[in-house]
Amino acid sequence: xxxxxxxxxxxxxxxxxxxxxxxxxxxxxxxxxxxxxxxxxxxxxxxxxxxxxxxxxxxxxxxxxxxxxxxxxxxxxxxxxxxxxxxxxxxxxxxxxxxxxxxxxxxxxxxxxxxxxxxxxxxxxxxxxxxxxxxxxxxxxxxxxxxxxxxxxxxxxxxxxxxxxxxxxxxxxxxxxxxxxxxxxxxxxxxxxxxxxxxxxxxxxxxxxxxxxxxxxxxxxxxxxxxxxxxxxxxxxxxxxxxxxxxxxxxxx
Ligand code: 5BU
Numbered sequence: 001x002x003x004x005x006x007x008x009x010x011x012x013x014x015x016x017x018x019x020x021x022x023x024x025x026x027x028x029x030x031x032x033x034x035x036x037x038x039x040x041x042x043x044x045x046x047x048x049x050x051x052x053x054x055x056x057x058x059x060x061x062x063x064x065x066x067x068x069x070x071x072x073x074x075x076x077x078x079x080x081x082x083x084x085x086x087x088x089x090x091x092x093x094x095x096x097x098x099x100x101x102x103x104x105x106x107x108x109x110x111x112x113x114x115x116x117x118x119x120x121x122x123x124x125x126x127x128x129x130x131x132x133x134x135x136x137x138x139x140x141x142x143x144x145x146x147x148x149x150x151x152x153x154x155x156x157x158x159x160x161x162x163x164x165x166x167x168x169x170x171x172x173x174x175x176x177x178x179x180x181x182x183x184x185x186x187x188x189x190x191x192x193x194x195x196x197x198x199x200x201x202x203x204x205x206x207x208x209x210x211x212x213x214x215x216x217x218x219x220x221x222x223x224x225x226x227x228x229x230x231x232x233x234x235x236x237x238x239x240x241x242x243x244x245x246x247x248x249x250x251x252x253x
Pocket of ligand 1: 032034058087143145146147148176192193194205222223224225226
């Protein structure tokens with residue numbers, strides 16, 4: 001199904017917005033901006049903003065974080081029309097994650113359109129996050145699978161995660177997964193571990209190529225080092241965007 005036809009299949013405002021902007025910008029590329037200084041992240045996002053639908057962050061690796069970073073991030077989001085995904089991978093009981101999501105230093109719920117959670121604690125984690133996230137129209141991704149070699153997120157774990165998503169489809173907008181998991185167009189499949197040429201890294205990350213990932217049913221490709229470590233990240237992001245969009249058009253035509 002084309003992204004434009006999936007807009008009405010979900011009630012979640014963030015999922016709707018994501019489908020819309022993917023169509024407007026003709027991109028299903030997300031960058032993992034895993035840099036450690038605010039300036040580097042903001043510079044990267046300003047350069048490649050036109051190529052991406054989602055900017056994925058790990059806010060807890062930033063060494064010089066201040067609330068002004070979030071103000072500048074919001075300005076870039078407006079300028080380039082992308083969503084923000086904080087890859088926090090929440091993993092505690094409902095009562096604790098609620099505080100972690102809304103409080104602390106980062107106040108993630110105030111600025112991250114999308115965040116994600118492990119399903120190992122069971123459905124209480126979703127219920128806790130939903131209490132603070134849904135009133136703000138946020139969307140949650142469940143880690144139904146992970147990319148590294150040896151991951152335990154497979155088989156029954158993945159199946160149970162899908163069930164938890166189906167029981168909370170107002171707030172859960174999709175999955176972190178290497179492929180399409182179920183035939184339900186409201187759920188958006190986000191796939192990390194994507195790089196031209198495939199392969200892996202020294203710490204068990206496993207890469208798929210953009211074309212293979214999209215043809216396997218992925219919707220949003222997450223590319224980190226393949227882009228920010230390139231000699232020219234802007235040119236490289238364009239290449240990823242074009243390849244991923246072409247694969248999407250092929251697979252939906
Ligand atoms: P890379 O540089 O393209 O390997 O970065 C991948 C990013 O996706 C990085 O931010 C990881 O934390 C993130 N990631 C992942 O690689 N695999 C997973 O299963 C999950 C997240 Br969940």
